[in-house]
Amino acid sequence: ESRPFASYGSALHIALPQAPRAGQLLTLLIDYEAGEGPGVCWLSPEQTAGKQKPYMYTQGQAVLNRSFFPCFDTPSVKFTYSATVKVPEGFTAVMSATSWEKQKDNTFVFKMSQPIPSYLIAVVVGDIVSADVGPRSRVWAEPCLIEAAKKEYDGVIEEFLVVGEKLFGPYVWGRYDILFMPPSFPFGGMENPCLTFVTPCLLAGDRSLVDVIIHEISHSWFGNLVTNATWGEFWLNEGFTMYAQRRISTEVYGLPYTCLEAATGRALLRQHMDATGEDHPLNKLRVVIEPGFCLFLGVNPDDTYNETPYEKGYCFVSYLAHLVGNQSKFDAFLQAYVNRFKFQSITADDTLGFFLEYFPELKEKGVDSIPGFEFDRWLNTPGWPPYLPDLSPGQQLMRPADELAELWAADGLNMEAIEAVDITGWRTYQLVYFLDQVLQKSPLPEGNVKRLSKMYPKISKAQNAELRLRWCQIVLKNNLEAEYSKVKDFLHSQGKQKYTLPLYRAMWGGPEAARALAMETFSATAPQLHVNVQNYVKKILGLGGAE
Numbered sequence: 001e002s003r004p005f006a007s008y009g010s011a012l013h014i015a016l017p018q019a020p021r022a023g024q025l026l027t028l029l030i031d032y033e034a035g036e037g038p039g040v041c042w043l044s045p046e047q048t049a050g051k052q053k054p055y056m057y058t059q060g061q062a063v064l065n066r067s068f069f070p071c072f073d074t075p076s077v078k079f080t081y082s083a084t085v086k087v088p089e090g091f092t093a094v095m096s097a098t099s100w101e102k103q104k105d106n107t108f109v110f111k112m113s114q115p116i117p118s119y120l121i122a123v124v125v126g127d128i129v130s131a132d133v134g135p136r137s138r139v140w141a142e143p144c145l146i147e148a149a150k151k152e153y154d155g156v157i158e159e160f161l162v163v164g165e166k167l168f169g170p171y172v173w174g175r176y177d178i179l180f181m182p183p184s185f186p187f188g189g190m191e192n193p194c195l196t197f198v199t200p201c202l203l204a205g206d207r208s209l210v211d212v213i214i215h216e217i218s219h220s221w222f223g224n225l226v227t228n229a230t231w232g233e234f235w236l237n238e239g240f241t242m243y244a245q246r247r248i249s250t251e252v253y254g255l256p257y258t259c260l261e262a263a264t265g266r267a268l269l270r271q272h273m274d275a276t277g278e279d280h281p282l283n284k285l286r287v288v289i290e291p292g293f294c295l296f297l298g299v300n301p302d303d304t305y306n307e308t309p310y311e312k313g314y315c316f317v318s319y320l321a322h323l324v325g326n327q328s329k330f331d332a333f334l335q336a337y338v339n340r341f342k343f344q345s346i347t348a349d350d351t352l353g354f355f356l357e358y359f360p361e362l363k364e365k366g367v368d369s370i371p372g373f374e375f376d377r378w379l380n381t382p383g384w385p386p387y388l389p390d391l392s393p394g395q396q397l398m399r400p401a402d403e404l405a406e407l408w409a410a411d412g413l414n415m416e417a418i419e420a421v422d423i424t425g426w427r428t429y430q431l432v433y434f435l436d437q438v439l440q441k442s443p444l445p446e447g448n449v450k451r452l453s454k455m456y457p458k459i460s461k462a463q464n465a466e467l468r469l470r471w472c473q474i475v476l477k478n479n480l481e482a483e484y485s486k487v488k489d490f491l492h493s494q495g496k497q498k499y500t501l502p503l504y505r506a507m508w509g510g511p512e513a514a515r516a517l518a519m520e521t522f523s524a525t526a527p528q529l530h531v532n533v534q535n536y537v538k539k540i541l542g543l544g545g546a547e
Contacts, residue, residue, distance in 0.1 A: 008038075008302075009066040009073070030070050037067020038531065047528045048126070048182040049200060050142045053090065055126035055182055057197070059190065060119040062231050062301040071118040076229040076345045078115035085110070087125050094140060096122045096192035098174045112193070114172060115343050117227055122192040124179060134158035140195075141180035148203045149180050156210055160217050163251045168221040168244060169335045172342070176217065184495040186530040188212050191219035199496050201465035208428035208464055211249060211261060218244035221338050229345040231301040235285040236351060239313015240334075243321075246314070247331070259394030260429045262314075266388070267436055269311035273384060276306070283308050283382035285316060286348060302532070315385035316378050320355060322387065323367050333358050348379055397430050405437035408452055411445050423456065428466060431459060435470035442477040449478045460486075469499045476506040476514055484517050491521050495529045497536070504540045 005011040012030075020026060034040060043055040058068050066073040085093040086107045094100070097110035112121075130138045131150040137157040139149040157176060165171050177195045180203065189212050190197040196216040202209045222240035242265070249258040273283060281287065282304055321330040333355070340354060352375055356363035368375040373386050404421050407414055423431070438444070438452070453460040460483070462468055472487045474480075487503060494500075507518035518541060526534055538544055 008063055012070055032070060034068055037064070039064030039067040041530065043182055043184060044527070047184045048142060050127060050144050053127040055124075057124045057126075057181065057185075058122050059187075059197075060121060060192075061190065062119060062305075064302070065118045065121060069121075071121075073118045075117040075119060075227050075231065078117050078227070078343060078345060080112055080115055081121060082109070082111045083123070084108070085123060085125070090127065091125050092128050093123060093125045094128070094177075094179065094195060095124075096120055096195045098194055114193070116193055116224065117345065120191075120193055120224060122190070122195070122197065124181075124197075126182075128179070130177070134161075136161070136174065137176050137178070139178050139180065141200075142182070145180055145200060145203065148205070149178075152203055152205070152207055153178065153210070153213070156207065157213065157217070159252065160210075160214050160248055163248045164217055164220065164244070167247055167251070167331055167334070169338050171220055172225065173220060176220070178213065183493060184528050184530055186495060186497040186533050188496065188498060189216040191216045191223060193220070193224050199465075199494065201494050201496055201499070204428075204464040206464070209466065211245070214248050214252075215241060215245045218248065225343065226338055226341040227345045229347050231304075232287045233285070233348050234287075235309035235313030235316065236346065236348060238309045239285070239315075239317050242310050242314035243317040244334070255393040256397050257394075257427065257429065259391040260397045260433055262389070263391050263394055263398065264429055264432055264436065265307075265311045265314070266391070269307045272307040278383040281382060282306055283312070284380055285309065285313060286379040288380070312385050315388055318389035319373065319378070319385075319387040322389070323362055324359060398433055401426075401430055401434035402437055405434055405441060408438060408448055409441040409444055413448060413451060418455070423458070428464060432466050432470060435459065435467065435474065439470060439474050439477060442474055444478060449474060449480050450482070453480075453483065465490075465494065465496070465499060469502070472503055473506055476503070476510055479511060479514070481513055484513070487517065488521050492525055495525070495533055497530075497533050500529070500533055501536055501540065504537050508540050 001013050003011045003013055014028065016026070035042070039058050039060060041057050041059060043057075045051050045053055048055045058065065060068070063073055065071060081097075083095060083097070084107060085095070086105065087093050089106055091106070093108040095110040096116075097112045098114065100108055100110045102108055127142060128140050129143050129146050130140045131146055132138045133150060133154045134157050139146070139153055141149045157178070161171055161176055173193050175194050179195055179197050180200050181197050183200055185197065185199050187197075188199050188201070196213070198212065198216070202212055218241045219237070222244055223237035226236075228234055228236040246258050246262055249261065276283065285308070287304060321327070324330045324333065336358060337351070337354060341350065352368065356368065377386065400421065404418070404423070407418050407421075423434075426434070442449075459467055460471055462471065468486070468490045472490050475483045475487060487507070491500060491503060504518055504522070507514040522537055522541060526537075529537070
């Protein structure tokens with residue numbers, strides 16, 4: 001029988017004919033139909049890049065796969081799976097599986113031979129094709145995007161995998177393929193094993209956003225192999241993955257660039273905490289289920305998604321590395337940690353207990369209870385991280401960007417000084433950092449943004465989504481109506497939650513013309529947005545929607 005559970009799913013109770021013995025294997029056959037729920041996304045042709053054929057994908061994290069198939073939908077349970085998928089002619093199915101084969105009648109058979117939690121099972125059916133980009137990697141995309149995808153990722157994935165293996169131990173999933181989703185996909189990436197789903201926004205044309213792939217690759221060890229047992233300790237997935245991503249990035253791109261990228265992350269954490277208030281209960285690493293703050297007993301874990309588990313979690317892992325005081329020793333600890341807990345779901349107590357067991361000299365010193373930095377405080381007290389890793393190596397890239405932003409914020413523009421700064425060699429995150437500073441100083445004196453736009457077409461006409469987002473934010477903060485069309489174009493071109501919501505917030509907080517732009521853009525693009533994103537935008541625009 002089906003019994004009520006929460007607003008996001010019901011519980012299936014099954015009475016067995018007789019009580020089983022402990023350890024006995026049961027075969028349970030459940031006949032069910034699915035497709036209406038939020039985990040299964042049906043796209044009309046206009047929501048795809050090719051605009052010709054419909055498309056279907058599933059998104060399991062955090063608790064949506066229960067609407068796709070009956071399962072123990074908790075990250076604390078892991079299992080292997082197999083699936084047979086029959087699709088119409090002209091369509092291809094792919095899944096997050098270690099092996100797959102195409103049989104007759106357009107039927108595909110998949111097997112995942114490693115145990116994974118329910119949220120990592122995913123399927124896509126669409127008009128998709130693939131191209132090899134490495135010895136164990138291929139890219140999948142709609143035919144109109146496949147050339148761009150191959151060009152952008154040829155050869156780079158293997159480089160990241162090799163560095164990841166050197167740092168964290170063997171890559172156990174066999175293949176690492178990437179699937180470029182339709183533009184309405186609401187996330188940057190989803191680390192489904194063997195087959196990462198990513199936003200087509202990553203196809204910048206100049207490999208400038210490949211660090212998102214490093215993040216998803218890092219999940220192959222942290223998240224997919226060692227998994228948080230509850231969503232209340234999501235930082236075990238994301239904090240460790242941010243740390244791993246930045247370790248790989250340091251090996252590949254060097255420390256200054258990685259520090260610059262981490263500074264952008266810290267700025268996002270600052271924005272988030274300023275918006276929610278530091279002492280908001282979500283700003284803890286361990287989000288507890290308690291009567292006063294009923295997380296997961298009626299609050300959908302998806303609605304608790306924010307920067308804290310990522311960036312505050314990163315700071316806590318960095319603090320553990322700082323306690324060790326030696327990078328190669330800490331790298332060795334991470335390898336031992338992965339090896340100890342692989343294919344398991346664990347709690348923060350398991351992680352920290354293993355850390356103290358691995359470094360008995362630190363345990364002896366009582367590092368878990370240093371006043372102000374107690375492990376308990378890190379986990380259970382909301383607010384800004386007690387320790388921040390040193391990002392000063394990034395200064396050589398930040399300083400010129402800071403100085404240039406100062407020049408553009410001045411009352412009378414010193415064009416001679418501005419023209420003396422050559423930004424042609426700046427990489428994405430240096431430009432992003434520069435734009436973040438300009439945005440912080442906005443609104444700029446009358447006419448400055450117009451001059452800036454003209455001076456740097458590399459920024460104001462960029463195709464790179466991270467640059468486009470920030471340029472749109474600057475346009476809105478400075479009421480530059482002449483460039484409102486850029487905001488509209490960007491929101492028409494993609495539906496990623498992280499880009500869409502900040503722009504609607506900025507429009508709605510602006511003058512009448514900006515609010516009109518918000519309404520006009522939303523009514524035109526709503527059908528192409530993911531239902532969650534539609535609801536969040538409705539809420540911002542006061543049209544009802546998500547609470």
